[in-house]
Amino acid sequence: MNRLLSFSAVLLYAFLHLPLLVLAAFSFNQGRLTVWQGFSLRWYEAAFHDGQLIEAALNSLVIAFAATALATAIGTLCAYGLWKHGSRTFTLSLSLSLVTPEIVMGISLLALFQWAFRFLGAHLGLHTVILAHVSFCVAFVVIVVLARLRTFDAALEEAALDLGATHFAAFYRVTLPNLVPGILSAALLAFTISFDDYVITSLVAGVDSETLPMVLYAIARRGANPVVNAISTIIVFGLGALILVSERLRKP
Amino acid sequence: MNRLRTLCLAPAALLLLALFAAPMAILAVYTLLTRGVYGGVAQPFTFENWLRLFDPLYLGILARSFSVAAAATALCLVLGFPLALFISRAGPRKHLYLALVMLPFWTSLLVRTYAWMFLLRDTGLINTSLLALGLIRQPLPLLYNWWAVLLGLVYGYLPFMVLPLYSTLERLDPALSEAAADLGARPFETLRRVVIPLAAPGMRAGVLLVFIPCLGAYLTPDLLGGGKTILIGTLVQNQFTNARDWPFGAALSMGLMAIVLVLLWLQVRRQGQSLL
Amino acid sequence: MDPLLQLISLSKHYPGHVALADLTLDVRPGEFFSLLGPSGCGKTTTLRLVAGFDKPTAGDVRLRGHSLNGLAPYQRNVSTVFQSYALFPHLTVRQNIEFGLRYRPAADGPALVRQCLDMLELGAKQDRQPHQLSGGEKQRVALARSLVLQPDLLLLDEPLSALDPNLRKQVRGELRALQRRVGITFLFITHDKEEALSLSDRVALLHRGRLEQLGSPHDLYLKPDTRFAASFLGPVNWIDGFGLRPEATRLSSVPLPDLRSLPATVASSTFLGNCFHVEARTANGHQVVAEVSRLNGAFQPGQPVHVCWAPADEMHLPPA
Incomplete structure (x- = not known):
């Protein structure tokens, strides 16, 4: 039975990781076809000389940084508030936003922006994408920071109050320093989720705010392309590293 | 103290209201309007969009989405359970093994889906290898069909099943399995009569976490199914882009949300808590 | 009289740590036998080797003269009362007691279940879930669940330690009476010298994975072989x-x-x-x-x- 479990685990890990590893290996292929023709960096070179890709990648970075900063700040405060005193309505709403299908969330945001722009005379662009990303990243930040807070001894904050600190000082000087790893972990997670999103982004992005996933998606729909292999490999290893750091930080 | 808490919760509350509740409310209103000439919405109010949901054509798509999501969920459960059990029994290595499951999951759904396109298409690695080995003469039609969509969904959401299963199995007192063996039960009997019944809460959470995103999936069916596999997600997207029928798209979205809400409510009622 | 259980040069090594070293002893049929010692002395290791949860590094466990080496827990006619009781939380009291009868069928199964329910005064609680029981009741269910299988040997892993101190003395008396009544050999694990002295026919004192002394409670207390034995059993x-x-x-x-x-x-x-x-x-x-x-x-x-x-x-x- 234990041998059977280990055997099935090996197969499942292969199922989870082999497709990405094979893709990464072939991104270094000299040829265009899926036949190994020798090692080469030409597809990476091609990717870095593609103006559209570079611009899209920069857009993605700007969006991810901005959305991460906002979502982390809002989510951390929210987690702290919920830790002080839970709210069923609040947690239920956050849970609901987590399980709302992306396509529905994207379309509802599109409808909101279109409706609001009739009065404001604004257009879709980076700012709408950032707002959308903040809205779906916040719930993840709350989950991670709240989990960290639950391992934090509330008596420490009470001790600070007892020693004369104000509520704000107790939070700022006692609770917050203990939360830093959890907050960083949440921020890294928010960053990867934001950087990778396609469905919602494609709906609320304007003509001048194409992101990297949008460009990749468009190329991928036309069929496989070695340049996409190269960029995918960069994304997998880049975001993978962020996630590993995030996991590390989450362990109390 | 209460003022501090209110201050902390205010930004998130504002965000939820403005970017979650308000958009949903607008969509809800749109379901009752008529499609505009150039897209968008127009007067008069009508219930027609809701009635159209019950058109056999759309009921068929709904049924198909349900079966694909159910099949993907069932496969995730069958594959995820042994994996979660393995990890929960891995001793000091279990954190590493769990991270190995979650790592590709958090990285990039788009890239992971693309990786399967790279493997499955006519000139993909599988077909070229089989052709080179002389096992087939024509490339197998592996991509752009239901099987590819199912594979992509299982690949995409398997970690959502493993995570809650692992956390229930990990909390299970090892003495319970030992007690079953001690009373004469062989390993599979212990699994059937003790471990699986006690892992039921984790299974319910996992089923919910996999089924809901599969039901509303858009990216995976679109990329791996090509244009041939219309599911609810694709249908919704179509109404807002090609078909330019916002009111009907809104009705479809609200219908989907209703299903999600019912499933979430069942889970909350049963488990006594939400996912957070 | 042939011994019921023989431990022969039984050893268990973990990387960088010897849990049990060369333990040899016999348990006689019908005996109330205690393994006594401070935590980390090897008594729980011994129990796990006898039950089959762990495999010995060296040595042999024999039951009625037959080696148990290589047999899984479900192939050994011994049963364990766990420290935490390990009652199945999704089953009722009755279903817990009937659990093992499916694998070790007895012709008079239903009668045995009724007898155990009566003997341990669980009749009125048979449809309860474990979480609805008091500590003493849980312990009786754990006993009933094992006794109904009529094992050759019952292993008890600190079964009194989870009870509150007032109850402990009362249950101690009941346990001794129960053992006399059913006549099954008990191998009782404890770190409490008073429990070992008051319950046992014989006591094996373990220290750092080795047998320190084996004898009647009387001998152990009054004629200790070593300074450790003398101090462990009482002030000197x-x-x-x-x-x-x-x-x-x-x-x-x-x-x-x-x-x-x-x-x-x-x-x-x-x-x-x-x-x-x-x-x-x-x-x-x-x-x-x-x-x-x-x-x-x-x-x-x-x-x-x-x-x-x-x-x-x-x-x-x-x-x-």
Whole structure:
């Protein structure tokens, strides 16, 4: 039975990781076809000389940084508030936003922006994408920071109050320093989720705010392309590293 | 103290209201309007969009989405359970093994889906290898069909099943399995009569976490199914882009949300808590 | 009489740590046998090797003369009462008790279940879930679940430690009576010397993975082989190379006839309700504690006394 479990685990890990590893290996292929023709960096070179890709990648970075900063700040405060005193309505709403299908969330945001722009005379662009990303990243930040807070001894904050600190000082000087790893972990997670999103982004992005996933998606729909292999490999290893750091930080 | 808490919760509350509740409310209103000439919405109010949901054509798509999501969920459960059990029994290595499951999951759904396109298409690695080995003469039609969509969904959401299963199995007192063996039960009997019944809460959470995103999936069916596999997600997207029928798209979205809400409510009622 | 259980040079090594070293002992049929020792002494390791949860590094476990090596827990006719009881939380009391009968069918299964329910007074609780039971009831369900299978040997892993102290003494008496009644051999694991002494026919004292001493409770307490055994089983006054239990140590203002004695001075006296603990320092520098009956009157600090004892109560032990 234990041998059977280990055997099935090996197969499942292969199922989870082999497709990405094979893709990464072939991104270094000299040829265009899926036949190994020798090692080469030409597809990476091609990717870095593609103006559209570079611009899209920069857009993605700007969006991810901005959305991460906002979502982390809002989510951390929210987690702290919920830790002080839970709210069923609040947690239920956050849970609901987590399980709302992306396509529905994207379309509802599109409808909101279109409706609001009739009065404001604004257009879709980076700012709408950032707002959308903040809205779906916040719930993840709350989950991670709240989990960290639950391992934090509330008596420490009470001790600070007892020693004369104000509520704000107790939070700022006692609770917050203990939360830093959890907050960083949440921020890294928010960053990867934001950087990778396609469905919602494609709906609320304007003509001048194409992101990297949008460009990749468009190329991928036309069929496989070695340049996409190269960029995918960069994304997998880049975001993978962020996630590993995030996991590390989450362990109390 | 209460003022501090209110201050902390205010930004998130504002965000939820403005970017979650308000958009949903607008969509809800749109379901009752008529499609505009150039897209968008127009007067008069009508219930027609809701009635159209019950058109056999759309009921068929709904049924198909349900079966694909159910099949993907069932496969995730069958594959995820042994994996979660393995990890929960891995001793000091279990954190590493769990991270190995979650790592590709958090990285990039788009890239992971693309990786399967790279493997499955006519000139993909599988077909070229089989052709080179002389096992087939024509490339197998592996991509752009239901099987590819199912594979992509299982690949995409398997970690959502493993995570809650692992956390229930990990909390299970090892003495319970030992007690079953001690009373004469062989390993599979212990699994059937003790471990699986006690892992039921984790299974319910996992089923919910996999089924809901599969039901509303858009990216995976679109990329791996090509244009041939219309599911609810694709249908919704179509109404807002090609078909330019916002009111009907809104009705479809609200219908989907209703299903999600019912499933979430069942889970909350049963488990006594939400996912957070 | 042939032994029921034989442990032969049983050893269990973990990387960098020896949990059990070369343990050899026999358990006789029908015996209430205790493995006693401080935590980490190897007693739980021994139980897990007998039950089959772990495999020994070396040595053999024999039941009725047959080696159990290589047999899984479900292939051994021994049963365990776990420290945490390990009741299946999703099954009722009755279903817990019936669990094992599916795998070890008995012709009179239903009758056995009824008998166990009656014997352990669980009849009224048979449809409850484990979380609805008190600690004592949980323990009785765990016992019933094992006894219904009529094992050759019942292993009990500190079964009283999860009970609150007031209940513990009462359950202790019930456990001994139950063992006499069913006649099944009990291998009882405990770190509590009082439990081991009051319940057992014989006790094996383990220390750092080794057998320190094996004998009747009487022998263990009164004729310990080692200083560790003497100290583990109760307080000892060490005087001039031998040990003396406080209750065998008497204080008197004059030397008592037929007893050995040493002049001493009272250092302190503590009232404990049923007696006094009087600390005295002998003229040759030993610190001595005597258990003095309330009826013998009070001793004041600084009072000169004689520490007296019967030569038969001296415990002569090799130095540690």
